[in-house]
Amino acid sequence: MTGTTTAPRRGGRWIERWEPEDETFWRETGEPVARRNLLYSVLSEHIGFSIWSLWSVMVLFMGPQYGIDPAGKFFLIGTATFVGALVRVPYTFAVARFGGRNWTVVSALLLLAPTTAALVVMEPGTSYGTFLAVAALTGVGGGNFASSMTNINAFFPLRKKGWALGLNAGGGNIGVPVVQLVALLVIGTAGAGHPRLLLWTYLPLIVLAAALALVRMDNLGPVRNDGGAVREAARDAHTWIMAFLYIGTFGSFIGYSFAFGLVLQTQFGRTPLQAASLTFIGPLLGSLVRPVGGALADRYGGARITLATFAAMAAATGVVLLASVRASLPVFLVGFVALFALSGLGNGSTYKMIPGIFAAKALARGLDGEAAAAHGRRLSGASMGLIGAVGALGGLAINLVFRSAFLESGSGTAAFATFLGFYAVCCAVTWAVYLRRPAVAQAPVTGGQGERKAQLTAV
Template sequence: MSGRWIEQWDPEDEEFWERTGQRTAHRNLFLSVLSEHIGFSIWSLWSVLVLFMGPEYGVDPAGKFFLISMATLVGAVARVPYTFAVARFGGRNWTVFSAGLLLVPTVAAYLVMEPGTSYTTFLLVAALTGVGGGNFASSMTNINAFFPLRRKGWALGLNAGGGNIGVPVVQLTGLLVIGTAGAGHPRILLGVYLPLIVLAATCAALRMDNLAPVKNDTGAAREAARDPHTWIMAFLYVGTFGSFIGYSFAFGLVLQTQFGRTPLQAASITFLGPLLGSLIRPVGGRLADLYGGARITLWNFAAMAAATGVVVVASVEKSLPVFLPGFIALFVLTGLGNGSTYKMIPGIFQNKALTRGMSGEAAAAYGRRLSGASMGLIGAVGALGGLAINLAFRQSFQTAGTGTSAFVAFLVFYAACFTLTWAVYLRRAAPVPAKTQLSYAKI
């Protein structure tokens, strides 16, 4: 696939950035958001389609949780190859291909979405939507290369937040379909997305760019995989993004199964949490730029644990008026944490370069090299957190009929994330040269 290639790219050079870099980076960011947005909508499609699946489909709540778990699993696994595809094929070229690929699961769902279809067929089609989850990894890797370190928190937060909004948008669209045509017409929802997919691929083809300096570095991938910070950040990202995507997929089913909401009642609420969590993500990145990603992440996990405590109480008491504010607060906090954790990644690796005696562009290049390589692994593991959440809900409802035990497990996990963030990044400053005035607390 041919495309537009930029041979020289140095966003850390302020003169270059002000003259041409900023305009080019912002154009690619906007179109990346569009493609990733549609990708998230398709990835989370089955969180909405299960609301259309009444008794005539013959699928119980545990089976529905497993359907959305299948989409989560494939999306998580797809993130690893998608990360390296940007350097292999070019950011613009891969965006065109990956956006067009979204037609496959959408058309497949359009063909099979009716009573009488076998559960195995539903599972296979749900798995296909996982390609939409891969779009996040390639998009974030691509945009990470366009922006200087001082702007990465804002840029990555905006890119991811704009993509994440694809979840509530598809849920709002589903609400509109259920509210107007009824729960018997899921194909209307699928028909809406077919031209949008074509639009995203076309815009990417016409206006995005490939960066020639961005190359796959197998040495960097191996080095990132061996670095403990990659896996520490993956663990923390399970707590933030894993929670966001897991809750986004499960919210409607929890409302239907535990609180007896109808498809229309569930759909009228489901979108709100993912919407707020998506909108707040750039704020998390910006706060991390200003005050340090580790500090924002630490207190965000404390707040997530507190909100989960409220949800546990509401679940035990079967109180929807208490459950909704607590659960929606959790969504907001996952969005903040998504922004702050992703901001930490490039800072951690540039900080490591400083401890090795590097400075200036050499340190920045090392940070870009290792952070780009680690993002795919971190994003994939984080998305697997969504799978764990959906499986935990499935088990909890299957054995006890409520989500209480799952929420208790999530609370314990957030406490572990809080402790790990403090112990690794805030307990003491990293041993860097005094002249750098940099510590992990400021990443």
């Protein structure tokens, strides 16, 4: 992803030389540019997350007059999750095809479609199929994460990626609690019969995010569409191992974010206002601590932080399971909010692991210096779309498990037992692959140096 031989492009803010691993370049030129692009990337991704999670709050406005039962509402938010997961793959590769700045503008403007559609249909008497179609449209907001992370990954050196990717993703994730807070404000002031007030609020914010990206962000010329990188990343077992672990972290965060308010209403009998006054707390904490997870991973290693996170998530799920059985709302809230915070830490640590893995594999092939860094960025950027898409499907799985549990028993207890077992498996995989006996790859190195070993302990 580096070099100075690419031809300049016309008609946009293109940077043709980008070498973040060169400390002089980074200090004198790279860092201020990277930080500026990070700032406006966060803003656009933030709005994208708000729109993607729109139906997690729209269902709070949908009283009995809408004629949709809890299972139908879980399916609505599951539809948004599913489409958001699917579009992450093409969104990842759009950065290389169109440029990070250019695609940020386009992806922001695409958010106008689901927001406007919801404005039109959000009233009693609208068919369930129409609601499903509009919920599916909001999936474009989920795609913003993948393109934003791929773009920011290219801007920063490896030693800064945990912090940068954590901040980028955390600032985007905060879009979930923010839309929930805006919904709380609307319900608390105008009542649950005015969902359109929430939607009108976001239309100018979408336009603002697109305009700021247009005038303040840059495209990186050295980032080129590379189908070979995609195929190579897809063949690498670590891409799919990390995708599985990301189901446990981000899948939990987005799945719980979408379902929390509905669980409070359905299982604990909270009113829309009561539910809205609680739902934002967990996603807010999970978003705020994501950069902390990345920073801890930078310092102590992503695998160690990830393993500790999954162990703690299993313990918190045990608390939630007990609270569900005993119908204790205070204990339930403590355990569930802890799950959000822990999933945020894990989001930061797992995304730090991805570039670390591919950087270590580049060293194992005998590459060094900027060549190794460029190879690592190339494959980690390609893998992020796949990992992000599979991880987001975990959010769909959570909502489907909740839907099944409530259909069968009217309670989420069986769902929480399922999640507990899954976190135990995530602990085992993290320990076995990245900590028990770190994988060692060997490659011959020219120049009489014998063989160089690169360990995945770098993650």
